[in-house]
Amino acid sequence: QVQLVQSGAEVKKPGASVTVSCKASGYTFSSYYIHWVRQAPGQGPEWMGLINPSVGSTSYAQKFQGRVTMTRDTSTSTVYMELSSLRSEDTAVYYCARVGVGAPWPAEYFLFWGQGTLINVSS
Amino acid sequence: QSVLTQPPSVSGAPGQRVTISCTGSASNIGAGYDVHWYQQLPGTAPKLLMYGNNNRPSGVPDRFSGSKSGPSASLAITGLQAEDEADYYCQSFDRGLYGYVFGPGTKVTVL
Numbered sequence A: 001q002v003q004l005v006q007s008g009a010e011v012k013k014p015g016a017s018v019t020v021s022c023k024a025s026g027y028t029f030s031s032y033y034i035h036w037v038r039q040a041p042g043q044g045p046e047w048m049g050l051i052n053p054s055v056g057s058t059s060y061a062q063k064f065q066g067r068v069t070m071t072r073d074t075s076t077s078t079v080y081m082e083l084s085s086l087r088s089e090d091t092a093v094y095y096c097a098r099v100g101v102g103a104p105w106p107a108e109y110f111l112f113w114g115q116g117t118l119i120n121v122s123s
Numbered sequence B: 001q002s003v004l005t006q007p008p009s010v011s012g013a014p015g016q017r018v019t020i021s022c023t024g025s026a027s028n029i030g031a032g033y034d035v036h037w038y039q040q041l042p043g044t045a046p047k048l049l050m051y052g053n054n055n056r057p058s059g060v061p062d063r064f065s066g067s068k069s070g071p072s073a074s075l076a077i078t079g080l081q082a083e084d085e086a087d088y089y090c091q092s093f094d095r096g097l098y099g100y101v102f103g104p105g106t107k108v109t110v111l
Helices: none
Strands: A003-006 A010-012 A018-025 A034-039 A045-051 A058-060 A068-073 A078-083 A092-099 A110-113 A117-121 B009-012 B018-023 B036-040 B047-050 B064-069 B072-077 B086-094 B099-102 B106-110
Touching: A003 A092, A003 A110, A010 A018, A018 A034, A018 A092, A018 A117, A034 A068, A045 A068, A045 A092, A045 B099, A058 A068, A078 A092, A110 B047, B009 B018, B018 B086, B018 B106, B047 B064, B072 B086
Parallel strands: A010 A117, B009 B106
Antiparallel strands: A003 A018, A018 A078, A034 A045, A034 A092, A045 A058, A068 A078, A092 A110, A092 A117, B018 B072, B036 B047, B036 B086, B064 B072, B086 B099, B086 B106
16 A cells, blocks of 8 residues: 655754655555645645656745655655755645546646654744 | 535435535645545445545446546536545645645535
């Protein structure tokens, strides 16, 4: 079965960077885009961007351009999301998510989700 | 501030029908992009409830149905059950932002 397992919660100071990992299993890693979605406390989800694990190409939401970097390691079926210049407003649960079968851009929907990683930005 | 609008809350008695609206614009839903819906229970990741406007993933009861018309979409829950108490989010694509967008969410309360 498809599983996305994320790294654990972290506390960061403003201005620092954080990297969250997402290890995929149960399917062919290179066959499906992985997206990152975050959710601040009491707010709706917010799409951050995606990575194509096959070739490593990325597309980022305008809001995060210049601050987010998504990479992958095909040898371990793991994707990474690094967010830099952290501020208090970045405190949120960060999710990786895999799209459903036959759901091309821009009609993608998120069928499989990681368990979420809480990033707390606090001085 | 989301480009999709949802009512903050809706409520209904067990067995009743409730609907949740998701209103967008000509830049997203009104441009013809698909709408998807998620259910989120406290402390858990969102769960896909409806995709491609009106398609249910395997395992989702047929009490849930979706529709779309113009710049708006709706999720209906018939035969409301206590287990349906959760937050519901719509999602679509916005060509102005060139990315996926979510609604702010609607809390469904079963009275």
